[in-house]
Amino acid sequence: MAKAYDHLFKLLLIGDSGVGKTCLIIRFAEDNFTSTYISTIGIDFKIRTVDIDGKKIKLQVWDTAGQERFKTITTAYYRGAVGIILVYDITDEKSFENIQNWMKSIKENASAGVERLLIGNKCDMEGKRKVQRDAAEKLAKEHGIRFFETSAKSSVNVEEAFSTLARDILQKSSRKAAPSSSKPLLEPGPPRKAGGKCSLA
């Protein structure tokens, strides 16, 4: 049934144009991939329900357009998200440098306690890598967020990234609901290495 879930989380993907936000979402929601680059118009979303710790979590993942012309449209959707994923392209250092700007954008437009996640996409293109994992991990640690290197094309770490974010949000919300819970208040996810090396299988 359409209402057979326990929680609804709104996630948002932001990042430079062409880093692979739409591909990540399509991979996550529909397990599909297309090499053709089609720029996202304004905003869109896809839905997928996952199981996290025995709970059914319906994830409404919003896909924003990276192009500047849609900036005003997309920033309006920051507030509704409980989790925001910042995406950069490991073969494009500019996209990694702009992560700082995207972080600022989150501070300005998103809700206060929004859960964040950093993703370095296109890790299947190891030959064209321009951004080292260490640099990204360091950046993630500075902001106190998790980091994953993913590949929407080869379906590496996509599931893990989304599930981890969903779990963090779930745990945060259950902590809020039950402050007397035994779980200590944690920082928003310690940055850790992405599961395994990212390589084309």
Next chain:
Amino acid sequence: MTPLVPVMAVRCRSLGVKLVQLFPSRVIILAFRVAEEELGIPALLDAEDMVALRVPDRLSILTYVSQYYNYFHGRSPIGGMAGIKRPSSEPQEQPLGKKAVSEPPKPVPPKLPPAHPPARAKPKETCPVTTKGVLAESGNIPSSSCGICGNHVHLVQRYLVDGKLYHRNCFRCRQCWNVLLPGSYKAGPEPGTFICTSHQQPDNVQISGLRSTGNKPESTPAPAAAKVFQKAAEPKKPEQVLKKPSQEGLANSTKPSVSYSASSGFKSVNTPWSSSAVNKSDDCKGTPLGNKTEHREGAPSGPLWTTSTTKTQQARENFFRSLESSSNKTSDTKNQVPSSHGPGKTASARTTTEVSPVNAEKDQARNHIIKALAGSNTSPNRPGGLSATGSSASSSGKFSPTSSQWQSPAPKAQPSKTAGYTALKQEKITNPLPKSQAASKPLDSVHKPESKGIKGSVNVGEDKSESPAEWRSLLKPVASKDQGGSKKPTDNSQVGTGSPAHKETKPSPLVVPAAKQDSASSGGYMKKLIPSSDLVRSCQNSKQVWEDPGGSAKKEEESNQLKKSTTTFKPSVPKSIQSPEAVSPTKLHPDYLPEEEIQEKVCDIEKQLDELELKGVDLEKQLRGCEGDESEDALMVDWFKLIHEKQLLLRQESELMYKMKQQKLEEQQWNIETELRHLMSKPEELKTPREKEREEELLESYLNTVNDRNNIVECLDEDRLREREEDQMLADMIQRLDGSLESQEPEKKKKKNKFLLPIIRKQKNKSKAQE
């Protein structure tokens, strides 16, 4: 929670001013007025009643008090804000009608012990003391008689509009005889009559300015309602009933459109559309259910839970209305000023509110009442919650009312409803198209096939056996060769026969890409194309899960690529921008439910609801008859169980309607995107001003569509939360009753302790089996 009035009375006494004793009615009136004006909780009880009755109607009080509970829990009260005015000229109808607008009282006031026989709301003419004799006589009071047929209205059938009471099934469109759903009707040509908002009237201004023409089929809550009404009115002649709306629908070639006026927060409730409801009364033939009510018992014992249902229904309806308005807006981007677009609900709210705020309020009011009267048991938290968020209350959360409304329409109504929705979507997208199509039918060809397909829900079943084979034979030519314009004539002929009509509803959205070209030809092969994908899918998938599974995208892309490679555009088509072979990914989704399937399921639910309604009527009579008896509580438990079953059915129905709407929106989004991308790909300097303008419009439409889809997601979530509360509420209530039973019959209690679980399980199994 103690009722406000008693509290006030206590305070008055404590002040030494025995106002209550001296001027009881005045105090009560003041209390009601304050509640209505300040809290938006309409007076469900009549001051004179409360004073006159030595033992106030427990159920009525519980209902009224529960409104305060909802208010303070962020839900808008049943019946909305001061929208419900109790005209002094109709003191008799209002209180009883409002009493129907109730919900299951969460906390049973301790002052009202369960053992106390539930005092029924009595007509004013009766004595304060409740007696069976009094109840038996009270049936003929105006407040419990249908405004259309004049027969007594049972609790389950209550349908209150503008302070006037009708049978749910009596409230039908004057023109097409479809049952009118909240927000989907307007005043008819004659005073006291109503027609679907999609029907054109020379005299009346259309409520929703969004609707381009009255002939366009839009969401069909009204026709559905009308159909239900008709069905109920003539149970002995179901075929007639079923046929009539379809005939009328075909003749009119319009679907009542839900007047998706902005429902800005469930403020307004009953006022606006009741006028149209009144019109219907003349056409009421008298329902069999109404006929049963010769006992003339006017007590609203059921209303307790109806308020919550009302709210749900209203929320749903408002949602649909807002969706429709925004859809209308998006469709008529050429003709309308694009409303400023904002994220999520706000945009929709704005668009809808801009259009017809008054009607929205009225529709909301109507929805509230209708829901309550329909007796579905849904909690009323949506309006409050939505308003609180500040987002477009109109767009979100309105779903419930709408869907609950749909529960009243008979199967006939359902097809119209879906037809309405499909039509609306089509209208949005294919605005230029219908006009250009030279369909030989009176209707726009776009809508016509749809209406035929939808209206003939009865026919669908018959046609289904032959149509799949037909379509299959047609599919191959379509898929293999270019969609020639010749297809269209074939399609139209098929449309005329009404067999693949329902398939053509889907093709219509695809007509959008072809809108710029030879619409006739493009419409033709569009229609062909869609049936093929639909058939393939429906053949492969039986019941589909709604959630997006993996692999759908693959399917879409493959079939898109296949189509692109195999189909060539008809030469007559000037532009090949819109690849007609590109089927909307929505249809390729494994979870895609063809519209007719959805309609069938909704029809099925409607039938079940009608059966429940009959049971409810019987149960109500039993309850009335055994007032004060030991068996009363047991019957109350049965009553609540029945209400719960009805609720579950309504929920299923609303989910189906959500799904249908969602599918349409996805398709619409895809179509808009296709055209928009084409425009965007053009170099800026080569764009004509018109193209630039068009690009702006399309972008706005696109964003609105995305927001509408988001609204559905949010509505579903709100419904889910509210349903949880409702179930819990009902369970608690029944347990309380069981508690009182325990003292009487311990054995009975054991049996009833598991009251809700079997019902819930049964419903869930049913729905799972269906999916």
